[in-house]
Amino acid sequence: MMCTTCGCGGGEMKIEGLDHHNHPHDPHEDNGQHRHGNESRAAHVHAPGMDGRRMVRIEQDILAKNQRHADTNRRYLAERGVFALNLVSSPGSGKTTLLVRTVEALQHRLPVAVIEGDQQTGRDAERIRATGVDALQINTGKGCHLDAHMVGHALEQLQPVAEGVLFIENVGNLVCPAAFDLGEAHKVVVLSVTEGEDKPLKYPDMFHAADLLLLNKIDLLPYLEFDVDVCIDYARRINPKLAVLQVSATRGDGMAAWLAWIEGGAEQARSARERALRARKTTLEQELAALRSRLGEAH
Amino acid sequence: MHEMALCEGVLQALEEQAKIQHFARVHVVWLEIGVLASVEPEALRFNFDVVTQGTLAEGSRLEIVTVSAQAWCLPCGEKVSIRQYFDACPQCGSHQLQVVEGAELRIQQLEVE
Numbered sequence: 001m002m003c004t005t006c007g008c009g010g011g012e013m014k015i016e017g018l019d020h021h022n023h024p025h026d027p028h029e030d031n032g033q034h035r036h037g038n039e040s041r042a043a044h045v046h047a048p049g050m051d052g053r054r055m056v057r058i059e060q061d062i063l064a065k066n067q068r069h070a071d072t073n074r075r076y077l078a079e080r081g082v083f084a085l086n087l088v089s090s091p092g093s094g095k096t097t098l099l100v101r102t103v104e105a106l107q108h109r110l111p112v113a114v115i116e117g118d119q120q121t122g123r124d125a126e127r128i129r130a131t132g133v134d135a136l137q138i139n140t141g142k143g144c145h146l147d148a149h150m151v152g153h154a155l156e157q158l159q160p161v162a163e164g165v166l167f168i169e170n171v172g173n174l175v176c177p178a179a180f181d182l183g184e185a186h187k188v189v190v191l192s193v194t195e196g197e198d199k200p201l202k203y204p205d206m207f208h209a210a211d212l213l214l215l216n217k218i219d220l221l222p223y224l225e226f227d228v229d230v231c232i233d234y235a236r237r238i239n240p241k242l243a244v245l246q247v248s249a250t251r252g253d254g255m256a257a258w259l260a261w262i263e264g265g266a267e268q269a270r271s272a273r274e275r276a277l278r279a280r281k282t283t284l285e286q287e288l289a290a291l292r293s294r295l296g297e298a299h
Numbered sequence: 300m301h302e303m304a305l306c307e308g309v310l311q312a313l314e315e316q317a318k319i320q321h322f323a324r325v326h327v328v329w330l331e332i333g334v335l336a337s338v339e340p341e342a343l344r345f346n347f348d349v350v351t352q353g354t355l356a357e358g359s360r361l362e363i364v365t366v367s368a369q370a371w372c373l374p375c376g377e378k379v380s381i382r383q384y385f386d387a388c389p390q391c392g393s394h395q396l397q398v399v400e401g402a403e404l405r406i407q408q409l410e411v412e
Binding site: 062063066208238 | 309316398
């Protein structure tokens with residue numbers, strides 16, 4: 001069955017709760033009807049009927065469509081003052097355990113919602129829901145990353161609570177998710193110390209795209225030959241502005257700093273929303289005053 | 300890995316442009332790909348052939364224009380050439396670099412009829 005909002009249908013992508021529509025990532029059935037909007041076509045039309053071959057200049061980003069969806073998601077989140085984080089890592093970095101511990105600690109202080117991305121199964125969303133937090137699973141089928149279109153539909157379904165935090169756990173893959181903006185405030189890359197310390201050099205795109213590196217499983221450092229300083233130095237060669245926090249999700253090291261980082265971001269999202277609402281109120285009051293005076297009404 | 304998704308993005312842009320600019324066939328597609336765009340040209344070509352089968356661009360030629368990477372070096376205060384994100388400034392050895400070019404993923408132009 002086709003999605004009623006954007007007409008997409010077919011393929012293997014599935015969003016939990018939208019199973020009936022078997023939602024795909026097929027851009028060819030969009031019909032320009034999509035909720036995410038801003039799909040307006042260029043206004044100029046060339047006269048048809050020219051003979052033979054001709055050159056057409058386009059100058060268009062290949063990921064422009066993803067970017068439009070990402071911008072729409074970002075606007076949706078900003079309007080609600082939701083602080084969204086896109087968690088990326090290779091498989092096995094402990095991302096889901098870290099997330100479970102994080103939402104357990106955070107859920108009594110802030111509204112929390114989670115979007116889980118995996119190729120198959122709803123296991124991760126079930127792990128999150130066991131904590132009492134709302135979670136929605138996206139299965140990408142053969143897809144190696146989440147894109148902004150999938151996340152837009154997940155937001156419709158999940159409806160994260162205003163002024164809360166949204167975690168998007170991307171597909172375990174240190175390559176492709178780097179290229180796809182989902183509308184998040186920050187990409188957070190999780191690297192565990194059981195991986196190579198040279199991973200930032202091997203997969204530079206992700207470390208360049210991220211704003212925060214969580215170095216996880218540091219409780220295991222005594223048993224490993226992992227040089228934390230070297231790893232951080234490699235990561236900062238790629239991204240000099242990268243923030244780094246060392247954590248152990250299982251033992252709790254560094255979790256307070258990580259939670260404080262999240263709460264700081266959530267506070268910024270909240271106050272930005274409040275500023276926007278106040279600005280809108282002022283504009284509306286001015287418009288109302290102008291209309292009243294035009295109608296000769298007294299206050 | 301995501302070259303398939305990129306090719307679908309290209310095809311969609313072609314189909315949109317075909318309606319706007321009134322063409323029925325695409326013969327050549329020029330793409331600008333930055334060296335930092337994490338795209339393998341060979342994988343892109345392979346996927347492009349697969350994705351365009353049975354479309355207005357079936358059998359079309361893909362021309363990939365490689366864009367080299369440039370970064371702004373903060374200590375030097377000028378633009379320098381790099382090849383990878385973790386490269387140091389070739390002049391001063393600093394890693395305080397801000398990439399300004401080389402992440403492009405753009406459709407430049409088409410030959411159509």
